[in-house]
Amino acid sequence: MAKPVRKAVLPVAGLGTRVLPGTKTTPKELLNVVDRPILSYIVEEGRAAGIEHFVFVTGRGKGAIEDYFDHHVELEAQLEAKGKLDLLADVRRDLPRPGEMSFVRQMSPLGLGHAVWCARDIIGDEPFAVMLPDMLMMAGTAALAQCVEAHNRTGSNIIAVEPAPEGETNKYGIVALDGRDGRLNRMTGMVEKPPLGTEPSNLFISGRYILQPEIFELLARQGKGAGGEIQLTDAMAELMKVQPFHALEYDGTTYDCGDKIGLLRANVAYALARPELSEAARAVIQALL
Secondary structure: OOOOEEEEEOOOOOOOOOHHHOOOOOOOHEEOOOOOEEEHHHHHHHHOOOEEEEEEEEEEHHHHHHHOOOHHHHHHHHHOOOOOHHHOOOOOHOOOOOOOOOEOOOOOOHHHHHHHHHOOOOOOOOOEEEOOOOOOEEEEOOOHHHHHHHHHHOEEEEEEEEOOOOOHHHHOOEEOOOOOOEEEEEHHHHHHEOOOOOOOOEEEEEEEEEEOOHHHHHHOOOOOOOOOOHHHHHHHHHHOOOOEEEEEEEEOOOEEOOOHHHHHHHHHHHHHHHHOOOHHHHHHHHHHO
């Protein structure tokens, strides 16, 4: 029986250069989608998947993230005094339970693999999730919950994937599969940004992983890869030689909020999905066309 997935690593040390200048003073993970920061949706997804402990790997200038997940005493007191209890509940909805969150500093920008490795002592010897915090996944059943269910069935490493837009497989990390039957298939490899016409499938890695703890030993000795950084995909490819990996074509849609147009798309999609906002949002969109 597979060990339960109780912990998630959220690498939030990145500079958000694709959405500058907005991220000059505001962490990209705290940019709003409608009326909530991106991280609020990510944590909500993790909780829906049974995550008990979130490990944020932060960096210089990211102190606002830790502040967001803390009480704002003056604001809360004002809202309570004015009887704005609905707003007060919204402000408090993301507050963590005692011991639910840890914050680890990544001292140097050495890549996603290095960021994950920085969480090793808190994760310990158990499977864990990695949630890329600029990738919002809109789904009926939380995307990570779908991954956890696949992990419970297979006991293997799980990578969430989805079809790349036609003609754009060269922009993503693409998985190779040992056959394709349904939404969950065993992987045989990964290719980063393959030239068009050489891609092993049309499925790209979309930002949710469940990994076994042996990945940490590989990351510890992993040399620098693409971009001069320690790449998580390199360590996963090494681990795949001795452990099974499955690609889960999850049921939902990914919005890349680290990209200006992706962030805009997320705002539109999430506004349209809100019953109290959808009619007004649709009217505004139609008026602008």
